[in-house]
Structure formats: structure tokens, C-alpha cells
Amino acid sequence: MHEKQTLISPKLVKYGKQTLRYAVLIYLAFIFFMPFFWMVTTALKGRDVIFINPPQWIPNPAHWENFAEIFKRMPMFSYVRNTLIISLLPVLGQLFSAPMIAYSLTKVPWKGAKYAFPIILATMMIPWQVTQIPMFATWAKLGLVNTFVPLTLPSFFGWAYYIYLTRQFVKGLPDSVIEAARIDGAGELRILYTIVYPMCKPVLTTIAVLVFMGCWNDLNGPLLFLQRSEKYTLSIGLQMFLTGTQNEWDLLMAASALFTLPLVIIFFLAQKQILGGISTTSGLK
Structure with a gap:
């Protein structure tokens, strides 16, 4: 009785490795980008919503006047x-x-x-x-x-x-x-x-x-x-x-x-x- 052996396609293995590689890179890029993103969004927030829980990821409304205040x-x-x-x-x-x-x-x-x-x-x-x-x-x-x-x-x-x-x-x-x-x-x-x-x-x-x-x-x-x-x-x-x-x-x-x-x-x-x-x-x- 011969056992059936399932062979994985080399193309499928290559595709899986590339997918895993890109997933890791995207995850690391997200980690390194988050501090910069949080800095920019905090710069556009009002002072009363910076430390609210749960955090407000997208400022609404955006306070662009914070940047003008810096120049003053x-x-x-x-x-x-x-x-x-x-x-x-x-x-x-x-x-x-x-x-x-x-x-x-x-x-x-x-x-x-x-x-x-x-x-x-x-x-x-x-x-x-x-x-x-x-x-x-x-x-x-x-x-x-x-x-x-x-x-x-x-x-x-x-x-x-x-x-x-x-x-x-x-x-x-x-x-x-x-x-x-x-x-x-x-x-x-x-x-x-x-x-x-x-x-x-x-x-x-x-x-x-x-x-x-x-x-x-x-x-x-x-x-x-x-x-x-x-x-x-x-x-x-x-x-x-x-x-x-x-x-x-x-x-x-x-x-x-x-x-x-x-x-x-x-x-x-x-x-x-x-x-x-x-x-x-x-x-x-």
C-alpha cells in the first residue's frame, strides 16, 4: 500500500515566504511610524482631548492654529x-x-x-x-x-x-x-x-x-x-x-x-x- 505524499508547489512556498517577509516589514514599519504619527496628531488636537481614554487617533476638529501659535x-x-x-x-x-x-x-x-x-x-x-x-x-x-x-x-x-x-x-x-x-x-x-x-x-x-x-x-x-x-x-x-x-x-x-x-x-x-x-x-x- 503506497502512501500518498502531498507536495507543496515551489511557487506556493515562494509566495508564502514573500508574504511573510512583507508582513514582518509592514509590522516593523508600523511600529517605527507610530511615534511620528502620534506626534503629528497630538499637535493637531485640543489640549482637553490629548489624554482621553480611549485615545482619539484622528483629531476632530484639527487645531491648525497650534502651529501658528508656535511662531508667536x-x-x-x-x-x-x-x-x-x-x-x-x-x-x-x-x-x-x-x-x-x-x-x-x-x-x-x-x-x-x-x-x-x-x-x-x-x-x-x-x-x-x-x-x-x-x-x-x-x-x-x-x-x-x-x-x-x-x-x-x-x-x-x-x-x-x-x-x-x-x-x-x-x-x-x-x-x-x-x-x-x-x-x-x-x-x-x-x-x-x-x-x-x-x-x-x-x-x-x-x-x-x-x-x-x-x-x-x-x-x-x-x-x-x-x-x-x-x-x-x-x-x-x-x-x-x-x-x-x-x-x-x-x-x-x-x-x-x-x-x-x-x-x-x-x-x-x-x-x-x-x-x-x-x-x-x-x-x-
Whole structure:
């Protein structure tokens, strides 16, 4: 007597795996999206319905005037201007310095390259809490406290993490193209700006987005070096609003939404470049 064996179709197995995969991704996306959704909906609620039980997921009616109230309570335009200054200048600084340092460490033959790179990586192990006091003392002696210089100038000398990312990408560029340019008489700077920079577009886009997001979110640096209110950034303004308000969660969530929205837009517009740049520098496929 032969037992009947039921065979599951390979297409059915593949379809089941894909369905399970998408279900898990949708569930995780829902978990990560919920805090942002709750922040936006709370910003549109009246103060009397924020903590009701069961919670009101969709505000009815929507109080758009909460966002207008934020502009009355905070000098938003001044905060945005200052935040853009300390966010865009470091982007330019990293795009200028990181490829130059990475190119010199990988494609320019000199004896100190193999010693310089480990030293650069070693600086990543020093916590910010260890260096903030001597850094403040140095900038104070230079008379540059309460200016944007301490928050922007160091980026033009390169940050270790972005030098590492760029080095990993430049290291994979073909040496034949660079050697051909040298044979044709091109100098190192011309090779850097006409050959290396265009080929590094994926990793440079990643660096630009990461630097901008990091500086936009930064609170420690502006809080340490900026002392006058006209120099304050969005992060300081949001922190002051948090400590100054009492049970005004609707206004606090409105301010947080305005602070977060640019980062969300930038990330969604550049997510492919970010993932592509990280994958090419880390070796992931």
C-alpha cells in the first residue's frame, strides 16, 4: 500500500515566504511610524482631548492654529536661519576635506599613510564628553565663543567617520584611470577634482545627508558654544520650549513636528543614495 505524499508547489512556498517577509516589514514599519504619527496628531488636537481614554487617533476638529501659535511663542525664522548655517557649512566642509584626505591615504604614495589612518580612526574612540571642556577653553581663548566658528570650522579639516567612509570608497576606484591621468601630465589636485570627485558621487551624497541630519539634530555643540539668544538654533529653542511650557503638549508636539519634518523629507528623498553609499563603502550587496 503506497502512501500518498502531498507536495507543496515551489511557487506556493515562494509566495508564502514573500508574504511573510512583507508582513514582518509592514509590522516593523508600523511600529517605527507610530511615534511620528502620534506626534503629528497630538499637535493637531485640543489640549482637553490629548489624554482621553480611549485615545482619539484622528483629531476632530484639527487645531491648525497650534502651529501658528508656535511662531508667536518662538522666533522660528531666527532659529531656522542659525540651524541652516551650522548644518550647511559643515556639509561643505566635509565634502571638501573628506575626499581630499581619503585620496591622499589611498592613491597618493607616501610613507606616512599607513600610520596616519589608524591615528584618525583612534580619534573616534574619544567621547565628546572628554573633549568638550578643553575645546571650549581653546575657543574661548581665541575669542570665538558665541560664534558659529567652533561649530563649522572643524568640519573643513575632516571628521574621522566620514574620512573612513570616503576612504573605503576611494580605495575601490580603479588605479588605471588615475595612473593614466598622471601619465597625461595631470597633477594630484586636478585628478582629485576632475576624476575622483565625480566618481565619488554616491558616498558624497551619503555624507552630505548624514552630516546635515547630524548637525540639524545637534544640541550639545550649540548649547556649549552659543550663549546669546539671537544665536540659538532649533534644538536649543525646542529644549527651552520644553522646559518653559506647562502641560502644553499640543504646542510642544507642534514644535517637535516642525523640527522633525525637514529631516523626514530629506531622508525619504535621499534614502536610495544613503543605502547605496553605505553599501559600497562597507562591502554589503
